[in-house]
Amino acid sequence: MSEIEERNLKHLDEMTCLLYLERQLDRARGLEVSAHTQECEACRTLLRALERESRLLTRAMLEDTEPLPSRLAHLQEAARRSMQWIWGLAFGLAATGVYALYTGYIQPWQTELERAGFSGTNLLGLLIFQSPFWKGWQPMITLFEILALATLGGLAVMFVRRRIRRGSALALVFAGLCAAMMLPAPASATEMRKGDRVSVARDEVIHSDMYVAGGQIRIAGTIEGDLVVAGGDVEVSGHVLGDLLSASGQVRMTGQVDGSIRGYAGNITVKGKVGRNVMTFGGDVNIDRDSTIGGSITSFSGRLSMDGHVQRDVLAMGGQTNISGVIGGSAKIRSDELNIDSSAQIGGPVNFTGNKPPSVADGAKLASPVHFEQLRHGPNYSNPHYYIWQLIWASAYILFGLVLFALMPAFSSQAVNSAEEHLGASLGLAVLVGFGLPIAAVITCITVVGLFVGLSTLALWYGALHFGLVVIGALIGQWLMGRTRELWPLVGRMCVGVVIVRLLTMIPHAGWVFKYSAALWGLGAISLVVFRRFQPAVAAGAPSAPNVQPLPPNTTIGPLPA
Amino acid sequence: MSAPGIAEPTEAIARAKAGDAEAWGELYRDYAPAIFRFCRRAMPTREDAEDATMEIFMKLKGKLGQYDTTRSFSAWLYKVAANHCWDILRRRKIRQGKETEDVESLPLEHPEPTQLEKLIERRSSEEVRKALENMGARARMALVMRYYSDMSYDEIADALGVRRAFVGVVLLRARHELRQALEGNAALAAGGTS
Numbered sequence: 001m002s003e004i005e006e007r008n009l010k011h012l013d014e015m016t017c018l019l020y021l022e023r024q025l026d027r028a029r030g031l032e033v034s035a036h037t038q039e040c041e042a043c044r045t046l047l048r049a050l051e052r053e054s055r056l057l058t059r060a061m062l063e064d065t066e067p068l069p070s071r072l073a074h075l076q077e078a079a080r081r082s083m084q085w086i087w088g089l090a091f092g093l094a095a096t097g098v099y100a101l102y103t104g105y106i107q108p109w110q111t112e113l114e115r116a117g118f119s120g121t122n123l124l125g126l127l128i129f130q131s132p133f134w135k136g137w138q139p140m141i142t143l144f145e146i147l148a149l150a151t152l153g154g155l156a157v158m159f160v161r162r163r164i165r166r167g168s169a170l171a172l173v174f175a176g177l178c179a180a181m182m183l184p185a186p187a188s189a190t191e192m193r194k195g196d197r198v199s200v201a202r203d204e205v206i207h208s209d210m211y212v213a214g215g216q217i218r219i220a221g222t223i224e225g226d227l228v229v230a231g232g233d234v235e236v237s238g239h240v241l242g243d244l245l246s247a248s249g250q251v252r253m254t255g256q257v258d259g260s261i262r263g264y265a266g267n268i269t270v271k272g273k274v275g276r277n278v279m280t281f282g283g284d285v286n287i288d289r290d291s292t293i294g295g296s297i298t299s300f301s302g303r304l305s306m307d308g309h310v311q312r313d314v315l316a317m318g319g320q321t322n323i324s325g326v327i328g329g330s331a332k333i334r335s336d337e338l339n340i341d342s343s344a345q346i347g348g349p350v351n352f353t354g355n356k357p358p359s360v361a362d363g364a365k366l367a368s369p370v371h372f373e374q375l376r377h378g379p380n381y382s383n384p385h386y387y388i389w390q391l392i393w394a395s396a397y398i399l400f401g402l403v404l405f406a407l408m409p410a411f412s413s414q415a416v417n418s419a420e421e422h423l424g425a426s427l428g429l430a431v432l433v434g435f436g437l438p439i440a441a442v443i444t445c446i447t448v449v450g451l452f453v454g455l456s457t458l459a460l461w462y463g464a465l466h467f468g469l470v471v472i473g474a475l476i477g478q479w480l481m482g483r484t485r486e487l488w489p490l491v492g493r494m495c496v497g498v499v500i501v502r503l504l505t506m507i508p509h510a511g512w513v514f515k516y517s518a519a520l521w522g523l524g525a526i527s528l529v530v531f532r533r534f535q536p537a538v539a540a541g542a543p544s545a546p547n548v549q550p551l552p553p554n555t556t557i558g559p560l561p562a
Numbered sequence: 563m564s565a566p567g568i569a570e571p572t573e574a575i576a577r578a579k580a581g582d583a584e585a586w587g588e589l590y591r592d593y594a595p596a597i598f599r600f601c602r603r604a605m606p607t608r609e610d611a612e613d614a615t616m617e618i619f620m621k622l623k624g625k626l627g628q629y630d631t632t633r634s635f636s637a638w639l640y641k642v643a644a645n646h647c648w649d650i651l652r653r654r655k656i657r658q659g660k661e662t663e664d665v666e667s668l669p670l671e672h673p674e675p676t677q678l679e680k681l682i683e684r685r686s687s688e689e690v691r692k693a694l695e696n697m698g699a700r701a702r703m704a705l706v707m708r709y710y711s712d713m714s715y716d717e718i719a720d721a722l723g724v725r726r727a728f729v730g731v732v733l734l735r736a737r738h739e740l741r742q743a744l745e746g747n748a749a750l751a752a753g754g755t756s
Contacts, residue, residue, distance in 0.1 A: 018730060018737075023713075042675050045676060066598075066602060072594055072598060484623070
């Protein structure tokens, strides 16, 4: 191109060159610029200079010349520390609540029971674990230890959650279960017998613990250890040197038990001698005239007839209680009806809570008059303890929700949203899971193989019901304070909502409707999220439809290839 | 567009959206250096950049729910950062009575190409960074948005509150200002011949 021709060309302005470089010109203008720069050396130089300037700018800005300042580097650590502070506070509050619960309510009961002759180390151990099944374990496992272990387990899961994937988590759980199952059982010599009719003859001696299962069980011999029986009709006329644990339709004990009797049965009759205590859960409990109980009686039954001799205290709850025997200590009774016969002798105070005043025959020998308290149905709003319990329950729900929301933030958030967005499906599943699952679990329990599965399912269902209430609490909180997708604002809304739900459950006569409706609704929402998570998802690598967008009318183009 | 060397952390974003503090920490660890660098270029001082970075991440916690997962996370992050930095700078300018720039009145001129080429060739990255520190807020912000975080003209227009058609003008004027700061030669920066 000659100098004269070039001079005749009208040069591109810098703006046009820049827009061309940045692909901001429409197609037609872009082609014009491209054609011009083919011929014009000056504009080509300008384009090159602008492009170099762009590259210089990008390089200068991207070059990492300064490290992240320490105060920014520590921001994450500071945030984590603040979270630890919140957790510390939450568990501190929980520990305080547990301490208050223990010292205010459990300990007095325990003291009372200990006074009554039950010298267990704690209430749970006393009720359940003080039996031959758990000998040796009782000092180890307490209610608080289980709670502490569960809390620690939850925290451990929370902290390792990021480092384990779903598959490895499942593997971990199964490995743990297998390891637990492979742990050696407590070593003990045990005689086991089962069949339709099982008997131990009068002259037979079992030098160990004995486990018996059958339709009809007759124990006439001597058991030097503990006797555990499960059957339809059980009669123990022999001598048991240890404890007797029974889960049967009908139990008659006419022999001698040196230890304690723990009976779960439809009908229990004690005619013999018991060295220590009797704890019975049954429809009908008869302590016969010929019986002698060395310790105390605790009975939860439809009808208790106490005609024998009890050296220490009686604690009874049930429909009807009749006393015509001798009680060396005190009697604490809560039942519809209390009848004290003329032959009765009670050495300590008698406290009775019932629907009507006790009937005390003239000849009865009581250390002091019966202290009667009218039984109140429903919550006692005038009792401050009622409000303390409400506070404790609300705190427990909040703590429960806090732990679950922190452990499963995405799941919890989805459950809360499902409860509102998929109301119909949630309510439908609430009915299905709320009523169907426990029935299925009970049926599973009946088959011996499925006992573990059935009980686990029941436990899970029960836990999910409570979590459901928390979920609905969070939903109510969102209604009041607005929707959120973040954890801590959601936890805040959950706290507010749970308090409101608990307040609603305190409404006389209608409170239970709110409580169970909320729990079931929440359970339905949880079930819906679980159901959706098990739905097959599209694989991440699956080919998708091509996403080709049509060119807009003023499509921009960049520099043409040389 | 993404922070250099960082793949889109889809899983961490999903968990952070659900409130997972650990996932949030992961995002912070991965993106804080890039955002700090962005702020360092956009803001006049290091202290301003530190403050802005912290504020941006505080703000992000609340805004993460609004993030559309089908789009680039780093692009969205830079957009939030740009909006935040420009808000600060604009408020500061209004407070100091310096909101006088009129981009629409800027004449478009044609600089001497060879002279410009020489200027660019002679300058190092370090000199460019120093020059950026001496530039006006809008010009610096525009260059950072375009040449650091690769934001589109639409996004720049949105962040700066100008019409899209004038983004090119803003960028060109910013380049002139940069050249002026680099060379101290007003004649060259304004353009010589046309």
